[in-house]
Amino acid sequence: MLCISDTAASRQLSSVVTHSVLSRNSQSFQPSSSSDMESTNTSHSLQNGTLQNGTAQGDHLPLITDKLSDLSIPSKGENLSKSQEDDRESHDHERVSKQNVPRKVVMTKELSLMESAYKDIIQHVGEDPNRQGLKKTPQRAAKAMLFFTKGYEQTISDVLNDAIFDEDHDEMVVVKDIEMFSMCEHHLVPFIGKVSVGYLPNKRLLGLSKVCPHVEIFSRRLQVQERLTKQIAVALTEAIQPSGVGVVIEATHMCMVMRGVQKLNSRTVTSCMLGVFREDPKTREEFLALIRS
Ligand SMILES: [Zn+2]
Numbered sequence: 001m002l003c004i005s006d007t008a009a010s011r012q013l014s015s016v017v018t019h020s021v022l023s024r025n026s027q028s029f030q031p032s033s034s035s036d037m038e039s040t041n042t043s044h045s046l047q048n049g050t051l052q053n054g055t056a057q058g059d060h061l062p063l064i065t066d067k068l069s070d071l072s073i074p075s076k077g078e079n080l081s082k083s084q085e086d087d088r089e090s091h092d093h094e095r096v097s098k099q100n101v102p103r104k105v106v107m108t109k110e111l112s113l114m115e116s117a118y119k120d121i122i123q124h125v126g127e128d129p130n131r132q133g134l135k136k137t138p139q140r141a142a143k144a145m146l147f148f149t150k151g152y153e154q155t156i157s158d159v160l161n162d163a164i165f166d167e168d169h170d171e172m173v174v175v176k177d178i179e180m181f182s183m184c185e186h187h188l189v190p191f192i193g194k195v196s197v198g199y200l201p202n203k204r205l206l207g208l209s210k211v212c213p214h215v216e217i218f219s220r221r222l223q224v225q226e227r228l229t230k231q232i233a234v235a236l237t238e239a240i241q242p243s244g245v246g247v248v249i250e251a252t253h254m255c256m257v258m259r260g261v262q263k264l265n266s267r268t269v270t271s272c273m274l275g276v277f278r279e280d281p282k283t284r285e286e287f288l289a290l291i292r293s
Pocket residue numbers: 184185186187188253255256
């Protein structure tokens with residue numbers, strides 16, 4: 001068993017721990033049906049900032065039954081509807097056509113369009129976009145938004161290339177408390193929190209330093225937390241075909257904190273368990289115990 005804690009100060013991998021006592025099922029897990037994907041639990045806590053993780057406590061949680069095909073960036077091997085295929089084709093086409101144009105030109109054009117849109121927003125909230133303090137705000141906001149959503153510019157192969165190793169290691173690997181910054185796609189405000197990722201290898205390991213970038217590909221987009229959780233788990237499964245994967249995200253949503261219920265300490269917890277993490281309660285409990293410790 002390998003357990004890594006990602007500290008707030010840096011993303012340096014900081015600790016290496018112990019051996020697992022559980023025997024392992026070395027069978028490879030690959031998501032093959034929608035039922036394999038029906039494993040994302042969501043739990044909301046509004047209790048004085050205390051984590052009320054129903055999954056960890058064995059409570060009954062609402063089951064999110066959206067299928068893999070509901071993911072915004074579908075990955076290979078899934079069944080796509082016609083309209084989703086069209087969406088993907090147009091998305092791919094967009095990427096290809098962008099690739100033919102120097103990135104600087106694309107970004108300059110997008111930046112100027114976004115600047116103009118932000119200028120409109122400033123005006124519509126009742127401000128004067130020409131006021132001294134706001135003059136450069138549209139440009140700053142546009143640049144910031146492109147940074148917040150830079151996951152669209154990355155692909156799994158960009159990040160994981162040369163970082164997958166053949167290794168006869170079949171003990172659980174856990175990287176926990178990875179800082180996560182994402183944008184709520186419903187309100188375009190941030191949700192921030194921590195991600196813990198665990199997997200049981202099946203002769204292939206992912207370089208430990210690549211787990212954080214792997215999370216960022218999906219978090220740096222317009223997202224909902226449930227989908228983000230599942231995308232991280234499914235993409236890891238596809239990349240290294242482990243026996244199982246577990247992903248737990250605990251996050252605070254600014255759209256809940258600053259509007260709506262306006263509870264400062266509210267947390268949302270989501271989890272996605274695939275393969276033996278889903279099928280074997282002992283493996284799941286071991287993972288949950290590790291990320292709680
Ligand atoms: Zn929101």
